[in-house]
Amino acid sequence: xGDFSLNVANxxxxxxxxxxFNLERVTxxxxxNVMQLEALLQAAPPEWFEVTIHQHMPMFxxxxxxxxxxxxxxxxxxxxxxxxxxxxxxxxxRVGAEHPLKADAGCRNTVFNSQAQTGGGVRGAAAGAGxxxxxxxxxxxxxxxxxxxxxxxxxxxxxxxxxxxxLWRELKLFNQLxxxxxxxxx
Numbered sequence: 001x002g003d004f005s006l007n008v009a010n011x012x013x014x015x016x017x018x019x020x021f022n023l024e025r026v027t028x029x030x031x032x033n034v035m036q037l038e039a040l041l042q043a044a045p046p047e048w049f050e051v052t053i054h055q056h057m058p059m060f061x062x063x064x065x066x067x068x069x070x071x072x073x074x075x076x077x078x079x080x081x082x083x084x085x086x087x088x089x090x091x092x093x094r095v096g097a098e099h100p101l102k103a104d105a106g107c108r109n110t111v112f113n114s115q116a117q118t119g120g121g122v123r124g125a126a127a128g129a130g131x132x133x134x135x136x137x138x139x140x141x142x143x144x145x146x147x148x149x150x151x152x153x154x155x156x157x158x159x160x161x162x163x164x165x166x167l168w169r170e171l172k173l174f175n176q177l178x179x180x181x182x183x184x185x186x
Contacts, residue, residue: 002026056112119177121164
């Protein structure tokens with residue numbers, strides 16, 4: 001499975017990663033707005049793709065490891081004791097929003113937006129382009145009962161019991177697929 005970091009935004013890239021690395025599926029780029037996603041799903045077999053319907057968007061990446069610098073006496077991954085495996089860290093912005101910080105296996109850090117966003121409001125558009133099933137949701141923080149509640153709401157959406165508007169309003173999510181709605185959106 002190729003994740004979002006491959007930035008698959010066109011058929012050529014999807015074909016390359018699928019066939020060169022023998023991947024079952026690739027995740028469509030987070031840079032795609034709904035119209036671009038629909039075009040991608042029409043240009044290539046939709047079963048090649050996973051569409052992330054729920055995620056906290058990555059805001060920036062850095063090589064510096066905040067966990068090692070502030071929660072360890074070590075200098076790098078050799079001697080830091082992996083505090084990133086034990087601690088949850090957020091960066092608070094000027095308005096008080098707390099943005100989760102996560103470390104990857106290479107000790108690079110990514111700051112994620114505090115508020116998740118959903119593509120649930122555009123479910124019909126992407127499904128109409130041939131993708132009947134959204135297959136990915138990426139929570140950044142585990143909350144007591146929150147994850148199960150969110151999953152139940154997405155199941156209701158996929159069954160048609162609630163609308164995308166009901167979903168994003170109730171879960172207090174950004175109603176958007178991709179990084180932007182596109183440069184031509186009003």
